[in-house]
Amino acid sequence: MQSRLLLPVLLLGAGGLAAPAAAQGSLNLYCSVQNEWCQAVATNFQRDTGIRVNMTQRGSGETLAAIRAESQNPRGDVWFGGTGDPHLAAAEENLTQAYESANNAGLHPWALTQWRQSERRAIGVYAGAVGFGINTELLARKNIAPPSCWADLLDARFRGEIQIANPNSSGTAYVVIATLVQLMGEEPAFDYLRRLHPNVNSYTRSGTAPIKAVARGETGVSISFVHDAVTEANAGFPVTYATPCEGTGYEIGSMSIIRGARNLTQARRFYDWALTEPAQRLGFEAGGQLQQPSNAAAPLPPNAPDLSRIRLIEYDFAKYGRAAERRRLIQRWDREVGSAP
Numbered sequence: 001m002q003s004r005l006l007l008p009v010l011l012l013g014a015g016g017l018a019a020p021a022a023a024q025g026s027l028n029l030y031c032s033v034q035n036e037w038c039q040a041v042a043t044n045f046q047r048d049t050g051i052r053v054n055m056t057q058r059g060s061g062e063t064l065a066a067i068r069a070e071s072q073n074p075r076g077d078v079w080f081g082g083t084g085d086p087h088l089a090a091a092e093e094n095l096t097q098a099y100e101s102a103n104n105a106g107l108h109p110w111a112l113t114q115w116r117q118s119e120r121r122a123i124g125v126y127a128g129a130v131g132f133g134i135n136t137e138l139l140a141r142k143n144i145a146p147p148s149c150w151a152d153l154l155d156a157r158f159r160g161e162i163q164i165a166n167p168n169s170s171g172t173a174y175v176v177i178a179t180l181v182q183l184m185g186e187e188p189a190f191d192y193l194r195r196l197h198p199n200v201n202s203y204t205r206s207g208t209a210p211i212k213a214v215a216r217g218e219t220g221v222s223i224s225f226v227h228d229a230v231t232e233a234n235a236g237f238p239v240t241y242a243t244p245c246e247g248t249g250y251e252i253g254s255m256s257i258i259r260g261a262r263n264l265t266q267a268r269r270f271y272d273w274a275l276t277e278p279a280q281r282l283g284f285e286a287g288g289q290l291q292q293p294s295n296a297a298a299p300l301p302p303n304a305p306d307l308s309r310i311r312l313i314e315y316d317f318a319k320y321g322r323a324a325e326r327r328r329l330i331q332r333w334d335r336e337v338g339s340a341p
């Protein structure tokens with residue numbers, strides 16, 4: 001389920017032979033977007049700068065846990081992507097460091113809100129909304145009407161038909177829990193999650209595993225980011241998405257420089273680079289990803305969900321990005337939902 005890579009990216013010369021990177025030093029990149037995008041970012045940055053990249057891909061919650069565990073002896077330099085809440089928690093726990101890039105000027109306001117809220121330690125690189133991924137063929141074959149509202153997912157017709165990730169490892173799943181708490185209030189939200197449990201066939205490690213399972217026809221419905229449903233549809237799978245009628249939450253996918261980074265100059269160079277328009281186009285052009293880029297000059301990819309047309313809640317990033325609140329909600333989920341038979 002999880003793809004974890006530690007990959008020194010080799011540059012391929014014109015003749016296809018590996019050419020050594022110029023002596024520009026190296027960068028340890030922790031990456032929490034999908035693997036294709038992580039690889040494209042690593043390869044292109046290395047090609048553009050000659051800085052050798054060692055990339056490790058893990059989910060947002062897992063990366064936060066790793067940075068925390070390594071805090072006395074940091075091994076990563078920069079953390080690219082993943083949901084915004086764990087980046088905010090890392091900032092509050094003093095696991096990351098402040099930086100102001102000259103490229104901030106070209107960003108959408110929401111990317112800078114994240115930066116200010118984290119005391120200049122995390123910045124928005126993309127945004128995306130939570131919703132339902134749907135395998136249209138599978139549901140039609142089983143004669144199941146697709147969901148349009150959160151309330152629909154509790155219906156017995158979805159028994160064993162839904163996948164969502166585990167919030168311990170996945171930032172996506174935490175955004176879902178925080179969204180439900182903000183939409184319904186905490187007690188009704190946990191009541192909802194407990195009632196959803198019989199309809200869930202698996203709590204996956206990675207936030208994108210459920211939509212991939214939908215694409216493969218292993219499950220009818222995922223609770224996941226809607227841009228990932230479009231990625232699967234573009235790849236030819238019978239997938240569509242719905243955004244919940246009651247409203248839904250969203251992420252500000254973020255980037256942070258790790259406190260104690262050994263390669264600080266290279267980390268800042270990466271950070272500046274990742275905010276540029278050509279780097280932000282890579283999400284779609286090399287990774288097939290359809291998030292809304294934070295660089296205002298980077299176009300919304302074709303068929304990407306338009307956030308301005310989705311009924312979004314006013315997600316309280318300051319509150320739900322707090323380390324203690326995140327930990328408390330995840331522990332409650334573990335006790336009341338994740339460990340239920």
Ligand code: PLP
Pocket residue numbers: 032033034058059060061081082083128165169170171172173205206207208225228251253289291
């Ligand atoms: N991959 C993509 C394309 C995403 O948009 C996100 C969210 O930021 C993630 C991965 C995060 O994955 P996870 O929920 O496993 O932390």
